[in-house]
Ligand SMILES: Nc1ncnc2c1ncn2[C@@H]1O[C@H](COP(=O)(O)OP(=O)(O)OP(=O)(O)O)[C@@H](O)[C@H]1O
């Protein structure tokens with residue numbers, strides 16, 4: 001097999017439905033290579049499932065073509081198996097029979113079929129459930145059957161269309177982790193995976209490459225490189241930045257995605273524009289809160305003081321070397337510095353503002369006062385927390401209430417992270433105290449803003 005030929009490829013695919021030839025996919029080109037995990041994100045109706053069906057050969061494109069190892073595809077793609085959101089199990093068949101169904105179109109003896117099904121069932125953690133019927137199974141176990149039925153054919157390429165979205169959060173997390181382990185350990189014979197998801201965190205956790213779709217008609221807005229596996233853990237700053245970037249792209253569906261990418265990644269562009277990514281400027285939607293980078297306040301104040309001490313400006317490259325920090329970690333701190341109004345990135349230099357310079361030159365008391373004023377003025381979340389604390393008679397606030405509100409703007413995990421960052425900054429500013437055990441914020445009486 002020639003390594004340079006992709007496993008599967010769509011070339012300039014167009015798809016129309018109905019007599020009015022309503023376009024659903026426009027100029028979609030995508031290539032799938034060996035070893036890749038690709039995530040498709042995008043709004044409802046942007047043609048993600050349609051593209052999967054076309055790549056699986058279950059549907060013909062209106063124009064353009066699909067190639068498997070470079071050869072045109074005509075009819076169902078035997079190298080692909082699909083896991084659906086809805087499980088798609090037959091209720092009158094038990095687990096083993098449901099899994100065997102995946103092998104129906106392949107010529108083999110009953111014994112071989114049974115053996116392979118049993119192996120797939122073991123692999124996916126369904127051991128002991130062979131004779132159970134779908135109605136007896138929880139959602140998570142049903143989806144395991146869906147996975148086993150797809151994997152039993154040992155597909156070269158596995159498609160998953162929102163495989164976890166019908167499951168509750170913990171079950172989804174559990175199954176996602178198991179799947180990731182199987183994939184990373186190369187226990188599956190599968191050479192590439194394509195997953196449709198609505199969940200940014202999920203895409204960032206799993207994918208080597210992320211395609212963001214736009215709608216009306218469906219097209220690829222932008223293609224983003226995923227994180228190296230070591231950065232996919234929840235804590236990494238690189239991860240937080242990628243999640244934020246995708247969030248920003250998806251919440252600004254009418255903006256040019258490449259421009260958003262360029263704006264946010266000042267050190268080096270990591271994204272590749274898609275051919276369709278035309279510039280369609282439109283007013284950005286107002287969002288209630290900025291995205292606070294996941295950095296501790298000591299790092300922010302430390303950086304401002306350091307730069308203050310060396311003349312008020314420094315090249316990112318030099319800072320990274322002298323402070324022995326990775327560029328993306330450093331840029332997260334610079335972003336925090338910028339949000340607080342202490343400094344800005346100008347042509348690869350971090351330059352302190354006048355207030356940043358004053359902050360760097362101040363003694364502790366004045367330093368705190370400056371920080372407090374900047375935080376209240378510039379950080380919407382802190383401003384709102386303090387306003388709520390002032391207006392409640394007890395001057396206290398439950399953390400969960402704040403997090404609930406944040407969940408309108410952020411995913412659950414990200415909402416919590418935003419809260420924790422705000423608490424870190426707000427405590428330093430002596431705006432409020434926070435009791436971890438009771439989960440309660442209390443207004444700082446002494447420094448109550450007027
Ligand atoms: N067989 C069909 N006949 C007519 N229209 C269809 C057909 N299949 C899909 N569509 C339309 O094509 C568009 C894209 O649908 P598709 O299911 O591919 O979107 P999607 O991105 O997967 O959305 P979701 O996130 O909601 O699953 C939708 O407007 C849908 O109504």
Ligand SMILES: [Mg+2]
Nearest residue numbers: 048049050161
């Ligand atoms: Mg779909």
